[in-house]
Amino acid sequence: xxxxxxxxxxxxxxxxxxxxxxxxxxPDESSAPRxxxxxxxxxxxxxxxxxxxxxxxPILANSDCFHQPNLNKFLEMGRPAWKEARATIQKLLSSxxxxxxxxxxLRQNGLLPAAQVQMLLPMAIGDYTDxxxxxxxxxxxxxxxxGPENAINPNWFHLPIAYHxxxxxxxxxxxxIIRPRxxxxxxxxxxxxxxxxxxxxxxxxxAVVGPGNRLGEPVDVNEAAEHIFGLVLMNDWSARDIQAWExxxxxxxxxxxxxxxxxxxxxxxxxxxxxxxxxxxxxxxPLPYLAEKNSKNYDISxxxxxxxxxxxxxxxxxxxxxxxxxxxxxxxxAHHTINGCNLRPGDLLGTGTISGPEPESYGCLLELTWxxxxxxxxxxxxxxxxxxxxEVIFTGCCKGNGYNVGFGTCSGKIVPSIP
Amino acid sequence: xxxxxxxxxxxxxxxxxxxxxxxxxxPDESSAPRxxxxxxxxxxxxxxxxxxxxxxxPILANSDCFHQPNLNKFLEMGRPAWKEARATIQKLLSSxxxxxxxxxxLRQNGLLPAAQVQMLLPMAIGDYTDxxxxxxxxxxxxxxxxGPENAINPNWFHLPIAYHxxxxxxxxxxxxIIRPRxxxxxxxxxxxxxxxxxxxxxxxxxAVVGPGNRLGEPVDVNEAAEHIFGLVLMNDWSARDIQAWExxxxxxxxxxxxxxxxxxxxxxxxxxxxxxxxxxxxxxxPLPYLAEKNSKNYDISxxxxxxxxxxxxxxxxxxxxxxxxxxxxxxxxAHHTINGCNLRPGDLLGTGTISGPEPESYGCLLELTWxxxxxxxxxxxxxxxxxxxxEVIFTGCCKGNGYNVGFGTCSGKIVPSIP
Numbered sequence: 001x002x003x004x005x006x007x008x009x010x011x012x013x014x015x016x017x018x019x020x021x022x023x024x025x026x027p028d029e030s031s032a033p034r035x036x037x038x039x040x041x042x043x044x045x046x047x048x049x050x051x052x053x054x055x056x057x058p059i060l061a062n063s064d065c066f067h068q069p070n071l072n073k074f075l076e077m078g079r080p081a082w083k084e085a086r087a088t089i090q091k092l093l094s095s096x097x098x099x100x101x102x103x104x105x106l107r108q109n110g111l112l113p114a115a116q117v118q119m120l121l122p123m124a125i126g127d128y129t130d131x132x133x134x135x136x137x138x139x140x141x142x143x144x145x146x147g148p149e150n151a152i153n154p155n156w157f158h159l160p161i162a163y164h165x166x167x168x169x170x171x172x173x174x175x176x177i178i179r180p181r182x183x184x185x186x187x188x189x190x191x192x193x194x195x196x197x198x199x200x201x202x203x204x205x206x207a208v209v210g211p212g213n214r215l216g217e218p219v220d221v222n223e224a225a226e227h228i229f230g231l232v233l234m235n236d237w238s239a240r241d242i243q244a245w246e247x248x249x250x251x252x253x254x255x256x257x258x259x260x261x262x263x264x265x266x267x268x269x270x271x272x273x274x275x276x277x278x279x280x281x282x283x284x285x286p287l288p289y290l291a292e293k294n295s296k297n298y299d300i301s302x303x304x305x306x307x308x309x310x311x312x313x314x315x316x317x318x319x320x321x322x323x324x325x326x327x328x329x330x331x332x333x334a335h336h337t338i339n340g341c342n343l344r345p346g347d348l349l350g351t352g353t354i355s356g357p358e359p360e361s362y363g364c365l366l367e368l369t370w371x372x373x374x375x376x377x378x379x380x381x382x383x384x385x386x387x388x389x390x391e392v393i394f395t396g397c398c399k400g401n402g403y404n405v406g407f408g409t410c411s412g413k414i415v416p417s418i419p
Numbered sequence: 420x421x422x423x424x425x426x427x428x429x430x431x432x433x434x435x436x437x438x439x440x441x442x443x444x445x446p447d448e449s450s451a452p453r454x455x456x457x458x459x460x461x462x463x464x465x466x467x468x469x470x471x472x473x474x475x476x477p478i479l480a481n482s483d484c485f486h487q488p489n490l491n492k493f494l495e496m497g498r499p500a501w502k503e504a505r506a507t508i509q510k511l512l513s514s515x516x517x518x519x520x521x522x523x524x525l526r527q528n529g530l531l532p533a534a535q536v537q538m539l540l541p542m543a544i545g546d547y548t549d550x551x552x553x554x555x556x557x558x559x560x561x562x563x564x565x566g567p568e569n570a571i572n573p574n575w576f577h578l579p580i581a582y583h584x585x586x587x588x589x590x591x592x593x594x595x596i597i598r599p600r601x602x603x604x605x606x607x608x609x610x611x612x613x614x615x616x617x618x619x620x621x622x623x624x625x626a627v628v629g630p631g632n633r634l635g636e637p638v639d640v641n642e643a644a645e646h647i648f649g650l651v652l653m654n655d656w657s658a659r660d661i662q663a664w665e666x667x668x669x670x671x672x673x674x675x676x677x678x679x680x681x682x683x684x685x686x687x688x689x690x691x692x693x694x695x696x697x698x699x700x701x702x703x704x705p706l707p708y709l710a711e712k713n714s715k716n717y718d719i720s721x722x723x724x725x726x727x728x729x730x731x732x733x734x735x736x737x738x739x740x741x742x743x744x745x746x747x748x749x750x751x752x753a754h755h756t757i758n759g760c761n762l763r764p765g766d767l768l769g770t771g772t773i774s775g776p777e778p779e780s781y782g783c784l785l786e787l788t789w790x791x792x793x794x795x796x797x798x799x800x801x802x803x804x805x806x807x808x809x810e811v812i813f814t815g816c817c818k819g820n821g822y823n824v825g826f827g828t829c830s831g832k833i834v835p836s837i838p
Contacts, residue, residue: 127587155610158610159664161669164584166760168546169634169760180759181757215677218600239758250670252669254754257583258634258759
């Protein structure tokens with residue numbers, strides 16, 4: 001590991017000096033929310049650091065961006081501010097720098113055990129868009145519902161397909177998810193009504209928008225990375241029975257809008273940069289507005305575990321990787337704005353379910369159980385879809401040379417429908 | 420007319436004492452936004468009235484809800500606050516009440532000529548949902564794209580179909596709309612890219628959400644009216660070529676997200692109450708969670724005019740009515756929350772295009788020109804879809820006995836794509 005902190009950081013930690021992901025937290029129930037950075041087993045309170053005058057670079061010295069209840073103001077400032085903050089925080093936490101290391105009261109106030117703080121949503125999300133950018137997921141869904149002849153619609157290879165999701169029901173990891181009620185697909189003539197019988201997770205990641213753009217002014221695909229602050233893990237919970245019945249012709253609605261969970265820590269593109277890898281070859285070639293000079297994915301290992309109610313053990317049900325995405329996050333962002341649509345700081349762009357090519361890398365139970373035709377094993381028991389009490393835990397991690405750049409976990413437990 | 424103001428109000432005005440719609444305005448460019456009510460040719464500045472201590476009822480006397488840059492705080496307070504405000508404003512403006520009538524400086528500060536103020540969006544819109552609740556519109560679209568066998572999908576008669584729209588690009592009446600660029604449906608093998616060739620309006624109205632509900636706690640359909648503050652006119656601009664190519668399988672996205680225009684004045688359900696009428700008989704009977712004790716529409720005459728670039732004259736292209744909706748706004752709201760989805764104050768619920776049964780009452784050019792197969796006449800010229808420079812003007816009005824309760828206009832002009 002190249003960077004050494006004065007804090008002891010386990011080589012297994014997701015949050016070494018190379019990462020420094022951003023979140024928002026409360027030190028205790030009665031405190032106001034404020035921005036923080038994860039470092040080893042600690043959270044660095046950026047409000048404390050800012051108040052101590054330690055953000056002394058030209059952009060941040062006179063900014064109140066860390067005296068806010070969310071990251072939106074910092075997101076809006078763009079990459080120059082993000083780079084300055086990263087350099088300052090990396091220096092402050094390094095073993096060679098005394099200003100925090102040797103100041104006991106500042107360490108006491110500014111470095112809080114992560115286990116003791118309450119994590120919140122890191123940003124106010126104006127709009128949330130969900131893409132459909134994994135070819136394996138698109139193909140599997142197509143095979144199940146349309147058959148092999150038309151598994152993937154012709155438009156899919158020409159543009160990153162997406163829909164607008166519900167921003168109000170996005171929650172932070174750890175929030176219980178109430179099983180939704182709704183109408184299900186009729187087997188006879190009349191639709192079923194009640195608690196969803198086909199509750200699923202969707203293994204996704206999402207980009208957090210930085211400065212955004214003005215209405216009518218598209219973002220060039222080769223500048224799109226400047227508009228992405230970082231990535232989070234995302235579980236786009238889905239009620240497959242509700243979705244199947246409602247989605248023609250206007251797309252997903254109540255089958256998704258009961259809840260979406262994101263991880264509390266946003267890993268920046270700067271921290272992910274060493275894990276960049278080539279994006280898949282696209283055939284046909286994308287139209288010029290989607291053609292990137294340098295088309296990049298990231299090598300992020302993803303894993304989903306389920307812990308049944310009352311059990312200590314959780315069971316891995318799938319392993320996938322962010323690099324399976326056909327459309328890159330920068331293509332997604334450029335496409336989103338090509339019609340002039342404005343993105344705002346804090347907007348969330350989901351990737352869609354990230355399924356790999358092998359059956360054990362599929363990103364949701366719909367695919368893993370082939371719409372309930374097979375079982376997924378959880379030790380002594382099994383699942384077709386989620387049961388009440390199931391906790392679903394996502395992890396994501398990039399493996400460096402002797403260190404990780406990880407996302408921590410994104411988890412949620414299913415609780416029964418309200419009668 | 421039962422209610423008499425000390426202001427002279429034309430019998431043709433949309434804004435008599437019986438209406439009192441709410442909006443947000445700036446008295447001049449340099450002023451801060453504040454809430455107002457339209458009365459005749461004037462806007463009543465509610466901040467001035469509140470500062471003068473004239474909101475002296477038990478709920479509003481100690482509230483700062485009219486010292487806000489939008490109506491969200493007032494919306495959140497619910498019907499008791501709305502009723503108190505309406506009673507206070509109606510009294511203040513009445514010919515019999517001296518407190519405003521006889522106070523020259525208060526009249527000078529608090530009653531501004533409507534022509535001189537700048538109208539803004541009345542609320543901060545967290546989420547925007549668009550329904551598809553007109554049977555005639557659903558049938559026409561189905562006939563065009565699927566043929567008579569399956570004109571309306573079976574789910575349509577069981578639930579109010581909807582999709583999530585883009586909140587960031589909602590603009591107030593009078594804002595220019597830039598023609599979107601995007602991919603169009605290929606006639607050969609490859610998609611077309613460029614400025615939309617099939618730009619359309621959609622004649623809609625939208626409900627503005629009041630108090631909203633907590634995540635996981637559905638709103639009962641018989642209490643849903645308590646969660647609706649009022650209605651606005653809405654133009655859900657649509658690029659039909661972009662939409663047709665992108666919308667399978669996840670629904671409308673860039674074909675709609677470049678802009679949505681709403682009227683500046685929210686007409687309250689209290690003002691619309693005299694114009695309530697029976698909603699259509701629903702067959703099959705809706706599931707219990709959608710079954711209303713008292714299923715109500717409103718008799719609101721709607722009209723769309725187009726004014727071509729450089730012309731003084733505008734031409735009526737359609738006349739419709741809000742009472743053509745199959746699913747009521749209260750059913751829409753209850754359905755939206757049945758899965759536990761939370762609505763927030765200021766959220767917008769669009770009705771979908773409101774088409775009537777006759778060809779001259781269809782609510783968009785797609786239907787009026789049958790996807791470009793016919794022309795709509797504009798005096799000496801005609802249209803299949805909108806051209807640059809066209810201004811589209813919606814009006815909506817309820818006819819009382821000697822008075823109107825109207826929505827004013829909702830307009831927007833098409834300007835060329837940015838090269």
